[in-house]
Each structure stands twice: as structure tokens, then as C-alpha cells.
Amino acid sequence: MIRAAAFLSGDTMRFIYFVGTAGSGKSSLIYAFQEWMTLQGLDSVIINLDPGVEHMPYEPDIDIRDWVRVDDVMEEYGLGPNGAQIVAADMMALNAKDLAESMEQFRTNYVLVDTPGQIELFAFRQSSEVIMEELGKGDSCLVFLADPNLCKSPSGFVSAIMLAATVHFRFSIPFFTVLSKSDLLKEEELEQITEWSESTDALYAALTGKIDPRAVLGIELFKALEAIGAYRKVVPASAVEPSGLEDIYDMVQESFEGGEDLSDD
Numbered sequence: 001m002i003r004a005a006a007f008l009s010g011d012t013m014r015f016i017y018f019v020g021t022a023g024s025g026k027s028s029l030i031y032a033f034q035e036w037m038t039l040q041g042l043d044s045v046i047i048n049l050d051p052g053v054e055h056m057p058y059e060p061d062i063d064i065r066d067w068v069r070v071d072d073v074m075e076e077y078g079l080g081p082n083g084a085q086i087v088a089a090d091m092m093a094l095n096a097k098d099l100a101e102s103m104e105q106f107r108t109n110y111v112l113v114d115t116p117g118q119i120e121l122f123a124f125r126q127s128s129e130v131i132m133e134e135l136g137k138g139d140s141c142l143v144f145l146a147d148p149n150l151c152k153s154p155s156g157f158v159s160a161i162m163l164a165a166t167v168h169f170r171f172s173i174p175f176f177t178v179l180s181k182s183d184l185l186k187e188e189e190l191e192q193i194t195e196w197s198e199s200t201d202a203l204y205a206a207l208t209g210k211i212d213p214r215a216v217l218g219i220e221l222f223k224a225l226e227a228i229g230a231y232r233k234v235v236p237a238s239a240v241e242p243s244g245l246e247d248i249y250d251m252v253q254e255s256f257e258g259g260e261d262l263s264d265d
Contacts, residue, residue, distance in 0.1 A: 013103070014256055015135055017113045019122060019167055020145030025180040025239060029145065030112050031057040032239035033248060037110065040249075044110035047099070049131070050117055051088040052081075060114070062102045067095040085121055093127035096134035103135065111135075123167045132171065141174040141255050142167065143248060146234060148181050151193050154206040161234075174255035178248060182236035190236060197234035 018026045030046060037044050048060035052070035068091045074084040103111070115122040122128045132140060144167055146160040161177070168175040177197075182190055196203040235251065237244025 012109060013106075013111060013136065013139060014109055014252070015111045015113055015132075015140040016252055017115060017132070017140060017142045018145065019115050019119060019142055020180065021119050021147055021163075022117045024145040024147050026117075026145055027053070027056050027058070027114055028239040029178075029180055029237060030114050032242045033245050034058065034112055036242065036245040037249070042110065043108045044112055045106050045108050047103075047111060047113045049092065049113060049115050049122065049128075051092065052085055053117065056114075061106065062099060064092055064095065064099070067098060068092055085116070085118060086125075089116060089121040089125045090127050093130040096127075096131045099131060100134045119163075119167070123170055129171070132173075137171075137173060139256075141176070141252055142171060143252075144168070144175065144177045145180040146177055148179055148185050148189075148193075151179060151234075152185075152189055154196065154203060157193060157196050157203065158207070176248070176251045176255075177232060177234045178244065179234045179236045181238060181240075182244065183238040183240045193234065194236065197232070 018030055020026050034044050034046060045061040046058055047062045047064075048056065049064050051064050051068045051073075053065075068088050070081070070084045070088045073079060073088045073091070074081065077084070077087060079087060115128070144164040146164065150156040150160050164175075164177050179190075179193060179197075185193070192206075196206060235244055235247045237248060
């Protein structure tokens with residue numbers, strides 16, 4: 001199926017990879033983000049890169065399961081679910097060219113890429129690098145979804161930022177951190193997390209104000225993240241409300257086009 005509606009002039013195709021830990025809400029946010037883009041008159045397609053997913057809130061335009069399925073790998077190689085996930089993730093690299101060729105049927109400027117539920121299957125396997133290169137790494141950015149429950153405590157927030165920094169280091173492409181499922185947080189919790197992401201002083205005070213052995217480690221990790229430039233603002237977003245979708249789009253546009261839409265207007 002070739003989508004012609006709302007295609008913006010120009011032939012540049014931008015790939016937006018959504019990455020996060022299991023349960024961080026990648027698929028739901030992608031679905032909400034595509035719905036929001038459609039309302040803005042922006043065309044997009046979705047690629048599913050999770051060979052083990054069973055249920056999704058959207059119908060992917062390109063699905064890695066057309067080539068690799070975890071259930072099939074389990075049966076063929078006699079593996080359990082975990083081992084099959086790893087093998088299937090590595091097998092995806094063999095189909096990178098097929099994925100790229102499948103993209104040729106679409107005329108769109110935005111490609112939303114849903115990555116495997118287990119973050120390590122994408123962030124720490126060579127197959128993801130192969131796929132990204134084949135599709136066009138130079139025209140890609142990455143949206144990291146931070147778990148709101150983890151970010152409630154200062155040490156948990158630092159842990160989330162550290163994981164985000166690790167993923168960023170792996171791919172070295174434009175990178176944004178989104179606080180997913182922000183609707184699950186109380187207003188004061190959301191305000192606190194937002195303040196930590198905007199003010200190094202506020203986070204440092206929160207870390208040093210706790211009599212907890214973990215706080216010492218958290219402070220040292222925080223200093224390291226700040227020193228290497230990995231400390232950055234976290235943008236709250238929710239697929240339920242929905243909220244934060246325009247902020248994600250603005251960050252993507254700022255990265256790709258200096259804030260300008262991909263059009264001649």
C-alpha cells in the first residue's frame with residue numbers, strides 16, 4: 001500500500017526509532033504519535049522490528065515478522081523464549097536489504113520504527129546497526145522512552161539517564177529522552193522529575209539530601225553524565241491523554257531541519 005495523502009515535497013525519508021525497556025509504552029506512543037501526525041496533515045509509515053510481539057495497537061506497514069518470527073525460531077532450533085529472542089534479533093540483519101527494498105514502495109517523509117520490547121535485543125545486538133545502516137543511518141534519530149516509575153527517585157532518574165546515554169553512545173545519532181506514560185505520575189512527581197531534568201542543582205540536591213549508600217554512587221554517576229554531555233532535558237509524553245506529541249515532533253524537526261518542516265512552504 002502506497003500512501004500518497006499528506007506526502008510532503010522532497011524525497012528525504014526520516015527514520016525515528018523508538019527505544020525503551022519492556023513496558024515503557026513504545027508501541028502505544030508510536031500509534032498515538034502517528035495519529036497526531038495524521039491530524040497535522042503529515043504522512044508517516046510504521047516499521048515493526050519486534051519479531052516476538054503478539055499484539056500491537058496499530059497495523060505496521062512493514063513487519064519484520066514477515067521474515068523472522070520468534071515462534072518459528074523456537075520450533076526450528078529447539079530454543080526457549082529467551083534464546084529464541086536473541087537468535088531472532090540476530091537473524092533480522094539477514095533481512096536488512098529486504099526491509100530497505102520494502103521501503104521503496106512508500107512515498108513518505110517520516111518512518112516510525114518500533115523496536116523490540118527487550119531493549120538489549122536492539123541496543124546491544126549488531127543486527128540493529130546493520131538495519132539502521134541499510135535504511136539510512138544519516139537520516140535517523142532515536143527517541144528513548146524512560147520508565148516513569150523508575151524516574152520517581154533521584155537514583156532511579158540517574159539510572160534511566162545512564163541507560164539512555166549508553167544507547168546514545170551505541171548509535172551516535174540525534175537522540176531525545178522522553179518520559180513515557182507521564183499520565184501515571186502524580187502532578188508533584190511529574191514536576192519533580194521535570195525539575196531534575198532541567199536543573200543539575202536540583203538533582204544534585206536531591207541526591208545529596210538522602211542518607212542512602214546508593215546516593216553516593218548516584219552522585220558520582222550523575223557527575224560523569226554531566227561531564228560527557230549526556231545530561232539533558234526529559235520531555236513528558238502520554239499516549240493516553242495524549243500529550244507531549246507535539247514536543248516530540250518539534251525535537252525531531254529541530255534535529256533534521258533546524259525546526260523547519262519538510263516542505264517548500
